[in-house]
Amino acid sequence: xxxxxxxxxxxxxxxxxxxxxxxxxxxxxxxxxxxxxxxxxxxxxxxxxxxxxxxxxxxxxxxxxxxxxxxxxxxxxxxxxxxxxxxxxxxxxxxxxxxxxxxxxxxxxxxxxxxxxxxxxxxxxxxxxxxxxxxxxxxxxxxxxxxxxxxxxxxxxxxxxxxxxxxxxxxxxxxxxxxxxxxxxxxxxxxxxxxxxxxxxxxxxxxxxxxxxxxxxxxxxxxxxxxxxxxxxxxxxxxxxxxxxxxxxxxxxxxxxxxxxxxxxxxxxxxxxxxxxxxxxxxxxxxxxxxxxxxxxxxxxxxxxxxxxxxxxxxxxxxxxxxxxxxxxxxxxxxxxxxxxxxxxxxxxxxxxxxxxxxxxxxxxxxxxxxxxxxxxxxxxxxxxxxxxxxxxxxxxxxxxxxxxxxxxxxxxxxxxxxxxxxxxxxxxxxxxxxxxxxxxxxxxxxxxxxxxxxxxxxxxxxxxxxxxxxxxxxxxxxxxxxxxxxxxxxxxxxxxxxxxxxxxxxxxxxxx
Numbered sequence: 001x002x003x004x005x006x007x008x009x010x011x012x013x014x015x016x017x018x019x020x021x022x023x024x025x026x027x028x029x030x031x032x033x034x035x036x037x038x039x040x041x042x043x044x045x046x047x048x049x050x051x052x053x054x055x056x057x058x059x060x061x062x063x064x065x066x067x068x069x070x071x072x073x074x075x076x077x078x079x080x081x082x083x084x085x086x087x088x089x090x091x092x093x094x095x096x097x098x099x100x101x102x103x104x105x106x107x108x109x110x111x112x113x114x115x116x117x118x119x120x121x122x123x124x125x126x127x128x129x130x131x132x133x134x135x136x137x138x139x140x141x142x143x144x145x146x147x148x149x150x151x152x153x154x155x156x157x158x159x160x161x162x163x164x165x166x167x168x169x170x171x172x173x174x175x176x177x178x179x180x181x182x183x184x185x186x187x188x189x190x191x192x193x194x195x196x197x198x199x200x201x202x203x204x205x206x207x208x209x210x211x212x213x214x215x216x217x218x219x220x221x222x223x224x225x226x227x228x229x230x231x232x233x234x235x236x237x238x239x240x241x242x243x244x245x246x247x248x249x250x251x252x253x254x255x256x257x258x259x260x261x262x263x264x265x266x267x268x269x270x271x272x273x274x275x276x277x278x279x280x281x282x283x284x285x286x287x288x289x290x291x292x293x294x295x296x297x298x299x300x301x302x303x304x305x306x307x308x309x310x311x312x313x314x315x316x317x318x319x320x321x322x323x324x325x326x327x328x329x330x331x332x333x334x335x336x337x338x339x340x341x342x343x344x345x346x347x348x349x350x351x352x353x354x355x356x357x358x359x360x361x362x363x364x365x366x367x368x369x370x371x372x373x374x375x376x377x378x379x380x381x382x383x384x385x386x387x388x389x390x391x392x393x394x395x396x397x398x399x400x401x402x403x404x405x406x407x408x409x410x411x412x413x414x415x416x417x418x419x420x421x422x423x424x425x426x427x428x429x430x431x432x433x434x435x436x437x438x439x440x441x442x443x444x445x446x447x448x449x450x451x452x453x454x455x456x457x458x459x460x461x462x463x464x465x466x467x468x469x470x471x472x473x474x475x476x477x478x479x480x481x482x483x484x485x486x487x488x489x490x491x492x493x494x495x496x497x498x499x500x501x502x503x504x505x506x507x508x509x510x511x512x513x
Contacts, residue, residue, distance in 0.1 A: 299348075
């Protein structure tokens, strides 16, 4: 019979298997001469004491035969039967495709962007030449926005599906097995591309199709039923159902839905800035050690407070990370964060944003999207026509004083001193300025002139929701159309989008059966 225990160890003992077994024997009160069979099922860091410790949840078995087996996922080749068009090759789209193959249905995945390797050239063009390709950037292309935003795999969507299965699929395609046990797993933007392309290879190996540079411009609807879609080059792709998994930045798809009678509605989202600190400072705050000891990862944080009617919170925190340009069209300035697998940048950054709960243009469901775009364009127009980002020292931002100078930053296009307290919408600036002092009470040392406020962080989530039936997961307006993932307003990250993709694939099976 399995037994659950918890052990705690200092970072220097993390790789000491003999010591770990000793702790397990001691905690479980096992005799020294009895073999110990165990699995570590959860690993986290408790940094509340004078020295951080790893906390491991361990399952002990009576014998080796009893040990839990990994999830096995098998696929058979599909084709020649029912076809489902999937619009978007992000986590929602790719995981929907994998599930459809499991169910014996052929997925046809299309994406306006490029595959992960070709996409790198366009990312380099944004960073070095300030050129934004509207179809291939940090948001559009194979793997979606998550491919180049650290690869964080934490989600609170525990009731939406089998999280362990999603993680196992990633491990099966090349991710480190540590993600199966870490409390806050991540992969890293340098490793995700190979994993994403391996998933594509699985889809194609078992009869699915994946087409890049294929931009949808219209739906084919007959008698209230989705029959397929029209591409920019005039090609028509017919299918028995369509999954719309385009991500949170496909504004043209939102407009198309509105034009073609698909319900859309305003969805609350958040906007703000990236706050960047030196990573050693965050290590000192979180671990009580300026020089982080070996086997401890770069420290992260999650922080939130209420300012009047607005929530202010950190978002997509990237320890040892980089700030990157995330505009999806010329004339916009948007920033996001990412980390490589080692998280070894000397900087830590986090989106620090304010909730927008009410539609700023209540006469239209596009109000949030319109407002988001207006502020992005304002930030771009304030600058010199490049992707250089306005910045301000955190202390100066609070004081309402333009910084005389700004220090170094991880943001490759470069930063320049600007009055962020004036450039941001007034309600956002006021909420952020009030919040940073509250944050400093929770994280002593957070409020410092070593930190910078860099803008604009505006793509936190979709500003629009595409309604769907809670049981069938299908659009109530168009039979055979399945809104899915973050772009439709039903996910908020890689893992929750993957879960929603698989769940929607099950909904498609119900529709086609």
